[in-house]
Amino acid sequence: MRGTPLLLLGLLLAPAAAGAEGAVGIRVGNHPNHGRVVFDWPAPPGYQAEQAEGAVVLRFPPGSAIDLAGARRPPRNVLGVTAEGEAIRIALRPGARTRIFRVGPKVVVDALDPAPAQGQVQGQSPPPTQPAQAARPAPPPATSAPAPVVAAAPAPTEPPAASAPRAVRPGPVALPFPPGTGAAVLRRGGQLLALFDSAAPLDLAALRARPGLATLEAEALPGATLLRLPLAPEPPLLRREGAGWVLDPAGAGAGQPMPVEAEGGAASRLLLRAATPGRVVPLTDPESGLPLLVGTVRAGADHQPTARRLPELDLPPTLLGLAVLARSDRVTLRAGEGRFLIGAGEALALDPAAVGPAPAMAPTRIFDLPNLPPAQLLDRLRALQASIAAAPPLTRLPLRRAAGETLLALGLPQEAQSMLDLAGTEDPRAAGDAPLAALTAAAALLAGRLPQAAALRNDAQPASDEVTLWRAALAAAEGEPARAAPGFAATLPLLFDYPEALRARLLPRAALALAEAGALDPLRQLLDRAGPLPTLALPRAMLAEAEGQAEAALAAYDTIAAGRDRPARARALRRAVELRLANGKLDAAGAARALDATLFAWRDEAEEIAARLRLAELRRDSGDASGALALLRETEALFPDQAARLRPAIGAAFLAALAQEPPLAAVALFDAYPAWLPEGSAGEAALLALADRLAALDLGDRAAALLGRAAVQGGGPGRAALGLRQAGLLLAEGNATAALAALEASATPELPASLLEARSLLQAQADVRLGRGEAAEARLRALGVAGAEALAQLLAERGDWAGAAAAFAQHLRDTLPAMPAPLTEAQQRLLLRQAAMLVLAGDEAALATLRAESASRLSPGPLAAGFILLTAERLRGLADLPRLQRELSLFRTMPARLEALRAGGPVTR
Template sequence: MRLPALLLVAVLAAAAPARGEGPVSVPMRVGTHPDLGRVVFDWPRRVGYAVEEEAGRVVIRFAEPARIDLAAARRPPRNVLTIGQDGDAVAMRITPGARLRHFRLGNRIVIDLRDPAAAQPSAQRPPERAAAPSTGVARPSAEPSAPRVPTPATPTPERPAALPQAAPAAVRALSEPSALTAPPRPAAPVAAPIPAAPAPNPSPALQQDIAASLPAPGTTRFRLVHGAPGIVFDAGADAAIAMFRRGDRVHLVVDRAITPDLAALHGHPVFGRLESQPAGDATVFSLALPAPARLAARRDGTSWVIEATRHAVPADAPVLRAAADAGPPARLLFTGGNPGQTVAIADPATGETLLVGTLRQPGPAVLFARRLPEFDLLPTMLGAAIVARSDRLRLRALAADRLVLEAAAGAPLGLGMQPGDEPPPAAIAMSRLLELPAGPVPMLLERLRAVLSSVNATPPLTRGRFRRDAAETLLALGMPQEAQAMAAIAFQEDPRSREDPRLLLAHGIAALLSGRPGDAQGIEDPRLPLRDEVTLWRALRALSHGQGTAAALRGSAPLLLGYPEALRARTLPLAIEALASGGEPAAAASLLAAAVDMPGLDTARAMLAEAEGRATEAIVILERLATGRDRRQRAIAVRRLAELRLTAGTIDGAGAADALEQSLYAWRGGDEEVALRRRIAALRIAAGQGQQAFALLDETRRLFPDHAAGLGAPLQEAFLGALETAPPLAAATLFDANPDLLPAGARGEAAVRVLAERVAALDLPDRAAALLRRAMEATEHGPTRAAIGERLGVMRAAGGDAAGTIAALDASESTEIDSALAARRTILRARAMARSGARDDADTLLVGLGPAGAAARAEFRAEIQDWPGAAASMAEHLAATLPPPSAPLTQEHRSAIARQAAYLALAGDEAGLATLRSAQGGRMEGGALAEAFGVLTADPVRGVEDLPRLQRDLGLARLLPTRLEALRAGSQVTR
């Protein structure tokens, strides 16, 4: 018995292409199930193998040399005593009576050791079929729930070298738009069948050719469809099929055992690698077809036509609806199709039992996946597919239009569904990435317990998929913090989990719902496939950061209606509120209508009413929520009530700020609280409460250091408001503590000037001067520094401190100032120099200013009683500053003209006075200055008739010194 197998293995090894890599490292995994032990060899590529079974011993030989990782052999699975490597083979000692079953799943080779036959009920042991001679086509399996594999000592050789080369072509065909994206068209004609017999009396050679072209007796011929990527086969008028996806492969189940003839498909870019596997009284076909490509089925007479397409499922496509039947007993009904036979096969993805309900007519499919503790309902392309996690499940056709999933012996089935509990069509039609289980809390907790048990029974480096299932279950339970922690542990334990799109998305969603949007980067990971679910959460994350628009959420938000109840209750209100406040009231209203009486939507209703202009209705709802028990809704209601009343004018900005401040402690943390604090500060600044606004923003800066950079502008605004409105000493103290907040430019300079004057008005000149000096030292902006220094110099000069004036000017020198400021600083320096005795140097400085320093030079000449010189300087000043005759004079101009008249009078320049009177007399208008100007420029007394005028002028002359003193510059001058 051993010799033929050894010879065949040797032939396969010799025929295998030389890889030049040496022995391959092959991981081995083990698992224990209720009725069998499993050993899996995870090869990196597909290889041939042979299995030998002796009394109490099983030997597995591979077509290539390998180094088997036997680390898992320390804990052998059920029905296995020991596992060891014998040369290039793996030998296992098994328990007496254990039944061997082996098969292939992709590149993996699976060895199952079932319990002895005595432990199985006789009804579960179907009779073994007689071994049939090899025909190149796999024969039906004796096990209805698993693929049939070669009998012991029969090798499974590698596929011929020509076939694997078709894989890249298939992938290219799926990526070509012309291959699968053509618009739907009428049914393409299938290849014409070959005639059963030629013309009468054919020649012997022709008879041989016809015989060679006909399919072998008992086979079903598969042919290509003309003009489309599709195939056609005839398995009988009553043949029923089902189609579903598992990973990157699509599986086609036919409800009868057929022997397929696939020769006509060889070399086709899409269907050239179609594989078949018998499954009891059914046949399973598998095809590599990456998403989003899918298969569509139609009938052509008694034949089935299967076409590959990239088009999404049409909105009006028939649906195989799954609805709970309360019973008794409780069960799940599938309606909307014409059921054929039900088939139990091994799940191509996990090896678990898969219950498949086939349909005789094309169309109805399950579009919405559900995960329950006892089973998973898979999305399909035709028919129904259920992953059975409980041994008591049974799927059968109940009538001509219904399938039923029920528990054995009439026991109730734990569905976690209610009759009619199904998402609306808009949610069902959307594509998903997560597999979120649905059901009541006790059932979800039981599922979580089972998944955690699997985690504990699995080696740490392979726990990623179980922790992913646990994270999804925790999300379904509305426990995002726990789900995020579970996903984080998976990332740490299993390096492969960091590449799992489902786990990346689950972790990002959990972080976002936990109030940690900074940890939700997984939602934006480029490795996530483009699904409606991914688009939904990316839009929600963008809105949580104050970015994006509600329009991006509009198209995918209905998907939330299909989420488990606890998760839906957390997410749907957020989406509707974002739509209502983001300018999408129609989409928000549609979601509200679909949510019916779901709790927690009152805030959304109020926001929608506000968006639609129904302010009174919104206020009524918000007033009720403001006194409710829900903390989040109460906080939002208080805030929106304040804004609505401010808009309506029933409260002012200060009142709105007070109301909003009361809601600060109702909902803490995150971007939402920072935004609220900024809004309160803005209202207080507008209401003249700068000190309160600054205190609030300063606290915000300390509590939320991550947001400190974004608080710079509002903090400076509040600081300036506090300097202007707070009590002088309090404002000065505030400035001393935060000089760095003084903004550069005219506004900062003006604020410091005002504050200094307010402090000086309290008879605290030294305190005011110290404040100006601190402000001057704190700013690095040249013009601002020079302006503050000039103001400090004026204050020092007013106190008679010439040296302090010059020191302030020296400390604030800048080359970036404008000419007006430069002139004021030079004049101030010249006055300080004159006060300190350096009058000639001061006069030289003023001469250098030209007309800008003429007025100051006139004062200097008047102080030394050089009246002609003072009059000349003032004439230069007037020539440079007086407006044209057609323009009116300002108070400053009239004062300068009156001073010029005084200087001319004191100099005895009658001609100059006459010229000044004729040029400017008509422009002086009325008032004290006009009267003084009239006295100074009047004609001399020439007779008795001038005596009344002289008497009047003498009366005015008595007041002239006082009036002239008022004409001096505002700053002090030397005496």
Template sequence: MMRLSSALLLLLVLPGLAAAEPVTVRAGSAPGYGRLVFDWPAAPAYRLEQQGDRVLLHFPAGTEWRLPQRPPANVMALATEGEALRLSLRPGARARHYRLGSRVVVELLDPTPEGAAEPPGRQPAERGPGTAGGANPMVAPAAPPVAVPAPVSPAAPQEAASPVSTPAARPAEIPSAAPVPAPVPALAPTRGVASRLSLPAGPAILLPFPAGTGAAILRRGEVLLLVFDSPEAPDLVPLQDDPVFGGLLAESLPEATLMRLPLAATSRLLARREATGWTLAVAPAGGEPPPEIDLATEAGPPPRLLLRAPSPGRVVPVQDPETGLPLLVGTLRQGQAAMRTGRRLPELDLPPTLLGTAVLARSDGVLLQAGTDRFTLALAGGGRLSLDTALAGPAPAPELVRSFDLPARPAAELLTQLQALQAGIAAAPPLARLPQRRAAGELLLALGLPQEAQAMLSLGFAEDPRAAADPSYAALAGAAALLAGRLGEAEALRSPAWGDGDEARLWQAALAAARSEWQPAATGFARSLPLLLAYPAGLKARLLPLAAQALAEAGETAALRRLLDAAGAEAAELALPRAMLAEAEGRSEEALAAYDRLAAGRDRRVRARALRQAVELRLASGRLDAAAAAKAIEAGLLAWRGDATELDARLRAAALYREAGKGRAALDLLRETAALFPDRGKALRPALQESFVAALAEAPPLAAVALYDANPDLRPEGAGSEQAILLLADRLTALDLGDRAAGLLRQVMQQAEGTSRAALGLRLAHLRFEEGDVAGAAAALADSAVPVLPPAQQVARAVLAARIEARRGQRDDAVAALRSLGAPGSEALAEVLVEASDWSGAAAAHATALAALPPAPAVLTDAEARLVLRQAVLLALAGDEAGLVTLREAQAARFGAGPLADAFALLTGDPLRGLADLPRLQRELQLFRNLPSRLEALRAGPPLTR
């Protein structure tokens, strides 16, 4: 990596040296033709002249060449002749040429057999920089020979000529009531004439092809692609008025024939080899499926896939009409075997077929070869190719949409191409450099050098105003800035003008992950995972840890498992997501061991995250309590400082301290956090106030008062303020500091509004009433009255107002008011009647309160037992023996052991009737002797909060 960075630095600093680099000429041979590829950094002006068996190629003056050691097929000699290159061809060979991005491709075709017609063709469209995947210069594109054109200027890109066939017809349903007119194909007959057949299964035709011609059929959208590995196509004129096959169009390839048939998805095409050609029949969808082509993985070396099929034909490269990527089609000479289920691998797709096999190449290194009983699929350079890395499910439609050209080729080859691009940039005028700068930026990004890529693309913004107006160029610069750690300069990735393709989704997910927005990041990565896995190694090494962490944080275990399997176990930078996956899958011991190893590592960010994950896992499994977990998280804060990771850890530790009953520790930690993160004060305030209330509840009364006075800025607002003040008032009341509690309640009540004012005023009125200050209680209720209150507060204020009236001597009015409240006023009504010595009325009123008790046989709580005991006292004072018996039978079994149970048994026991009851009388007398000490123990309990 150091050598690579040094070489790139020399390229940027010494453009004059790069300008002297010669143009590399590559040679290759294939059945039927030879090929020369001129690797130019930018599209040059050139012309081609053929004079018999001699071809002259004229390029810009002063060009230096790096010629191949051996010429390709059909070339006898290759040499320079003045300012041109001279090719001496095999007698009868023909030359054709076209552009492929910035490259110039010259193909030398075998001599045409005597009597055979020259196959018509079309000029291949020039690949733009946004075309995904790139094209393999060693694989012939679907482009037939072209006559020698006039010189092409680099300022006016060559446009693609229309194919020989006319536009596809509308997909036909089977059968159709009216014929669908179709244009007459321009392909001239060479071997035979297509004919219609009458078959019981449905419409059918016979396409005459020479013996041994293989065929393959697959669907791309609503169009069927029919590939025959023979260029001798039949005449389709007799089918022009056919309602089904009238839309069949043919295109001649160098060594094959490509046909397109619009056919709705509700129909299927059946193919069968006959002695005179191929029979095609249309039938409704469904029916008996064709035999399946068997897939198997061969370990190698090199590792490859085996597609076992009877009678394999040849491999025909065509261009996929949906994605523009190379589509390698394997034909069959016999049988009907097909791939019924599509598969997706990182470097390629295996789309479903109706006959034969097909490979959609996303990488330049995909190689499909035919054997005796199989097709073999491998990656150039021995890359890993296995069904174990397949992404489940058929290939999606439409395919992944790319915006950048990021070639997945070896670093040395990318560096060579970068050198040529740098030479072209140095030689081009400033306003003609933008395409080369973009291509250089993509190469640098593919090499995993985002800082250099951003520098290269920034020069384009400075030189050419078109750069800022190009959303794709701006997004490419944003991607480089993202990986360089400059998140503020990466916002172009979120521009709506860029579009919503798969590449946009991938980089927007990367930006979200860099900002710790895990859920949207995980969603984007999960949907664009095949594209990420197809990226070049240098770029993928930078993006995979980000994607894996986002998927792990968001709990996307299925996508995370696919990513980790594709990356391999040797990827050390993915150790943390792998441990998080183990935790999510329930392998706790494995996860803990991995976290502990990472916590001892050198990567500070990973170390901090591993420490946190280990603490949380031990807390969830019961190995740590909340207090110990909070201390462990706080102790690990030094592992990573200064960003959202530390802030999140501090908030989590404070929450655990509060859960453990250590509110003061939580408050101190958050006070320190607010000082370290002054810009996050607003976000920290809720946690600070919650910790402040928890500290008030835990502190001794006097310490709680001091804490409240010392932190006026932490006093909560609204319901939180009400809770804190009421809590503090109870603590002061417990110390017999009623006046201090009343003053605090009055002070806060005057500043509060709405329901908080009413609640504080009600508590102040209760405090005054319990101290015997009836006038003060009435004044507190009047001062805290508000127009609208919740029903519960309205009832509580009405009960207290009635009790105040009773203390003032208006007992009848108070009783009437309490009776009108029903059950909520029953306890207060009983108290008023007790003060009037109306025991029977008090017992009757109090009986209403007993209706709220849970049904038998549930054991009574302490508060519920006191309620029942009070009813027993009232019944005993009223002399209601029958009521006591009924109460004893209903509630005696629900009392537990203790003084309350003893008192209830004493009050509800049978009266003395003779000498036989003397032992019971003795036990009751002993109970009375012990009752004062037991009641004193009850009085020592915590005060009740009203």
């Protein structure tokens, strides 16, 4: 029997469900300054929006089914929602504006109120347009009954029809409330609320006909009346005139602030003095959903201009009267003789010294982090938790956000993030709340969850100083002080306005980032304002070091190193080592030993890797390249994901080890880890230097084998250079065949000209060793000037002195500077060698030419004397006997002079 009603209900609903299956539903809603139409798509659709005359047309994908049943009662500023084929037409009220956007898969169309004209308040509709009429007298006032709305000022006389139209300022409107009615005015939830503590019937049509009051809404409360208007930059002025209240849409005026003090010095109630307090009317706050206790005033302009925050209640600013936002069920507001009394139970101490004016809520702040003592913050948190438990789930979002802000203000970021995450899972509106997302990311940052804190970089976050501050904190946590310092420097006042527990977490991060980035002026400001906090000892020491106070900085570093703050202790130890090294109190080896002792002072991955890299550098500089290499190998094993970062340091340590180790040990090291050799000229130079060291020990074969293995692994010009050196070593060992094989094995296309010439010369020398003189001569002649010296040597060994002299002359023309520049000793030796070849060739004419061109370029000495003897003319008669005697004397002393020159000893004339 119990199933029968359910079955009947299912039969009744079956057609409707079948008809709506697969269709996209529509929801509508009214808001303070706009109406909203929502298309509930299950997945994000593609759509086109077109602005038509007095309407907006949406075109969805072909075949889309839209169920228009939800739009039978159009929302504010919407005249109707109809289907035009496959398009949806939304007719708008004249002058309404549209805002179209997408939230997840849903498409939202907002119909905004018309833009205000001159003399209107933002959010109001323009007055209805009247047809043009000729000059017409005003209607006589009614005498049978008093009108519900009476003009407080005489109506302006209409100008003649022929005159130009003039803008008429909206006149004040008298409200028909009985004498003694109290009133209050405040801004809440995007609305202007005007509360009157007596109930009176209002002619809304007559009120809305007045300029500036077209969107006025009224709500009847028990014994009170609430008027609602959209929020405007210049709200209407509510003032007392005679026995009633007058609403002037032209703008607001100044009033008398209510002083706040403790009642009789007590700490359980607050007293706000007012000249004529009225009644207390309870409302539901349109902004947070919490109880709002409003105290009216019967005359005057007493108000609360500044927002104030207490643990269990807030005092929002008002334009008239007093308002108390209750976060606890213990909060009371009572009107007395010339005062209002605010209580919160005997258990709560309301210290008026702590109830100062709230910080100015500039547009650059998006969080509400109450700067209250911890005890009051805990009371506030308990009140919020009680309100959350009593509130329906879909009204808890503002309460959970306030609780998350309170937890963050208490320095409890993990708990704050959990509270804010609950808001996101409970209320779908949280997904589109950018400030809530920023607050969640800030809590994740302080909780050490950097991946979740990355949401602070989202461009959707509202631009504000508060977001700049937290983005700087994120950059500091990621180890980028240069990026964090500008943000911290620009937001220091905001940082010091934070609650103590939160400020204590952020100040060391900000100071350390400023110190590491070298931003000394903002760092001084921060340290001066923060005072002698122990957590700022390290930034103070870094500032002293930056200012050149080395001894003071070292003393501070040593003090921090003896403390219990492990991260600060590790940094202080390392900075003290670097400072002592820079001042000459430690050498590289001592600094390496001191830094080695700090490696495990604090296990932070980024800092430990940086310390290990620095230690490897110090070991390498102190001659312990093998120790540096071992340390880097250990680091690579501990942090495999940092291999790419460590690779350059490993290569540099490997090169240093090849240069510092004994030759055979260096060869063994290369054989064990050939992949560590850096590519490019640095690696090639290290291997060539190692080969030279082996050759100096008469280990040419070992050097050649080393270069051969390196050449096989290399490529390009480097391989050809290594093969050339290997071939040279093999040729020096007398193995010309192996030298040619090495050259062939290391051949690489597109080599530099200098490398090609050197390889051809060596190949020609190997051909000569193998008895292939003709091939060698042809190869050298093909080289031209580059092979001239080697060709001259080859021809001289054959006894072809004329050919050798001719080839060597080509080499001299390319080598010697232009005349008449003097010649160096090496160039003089070349010139002497050419003269000897010409003498052996018997070329008197060439000798005379050489003597005439080059004798004056020689410096006095044995080489010049030898050149003169070789190029002197032949003896032709007895007249040349004195010259012969001088030459014989010169020849007798020549061997001793030449020997002294070869040995480097002094030469006497």
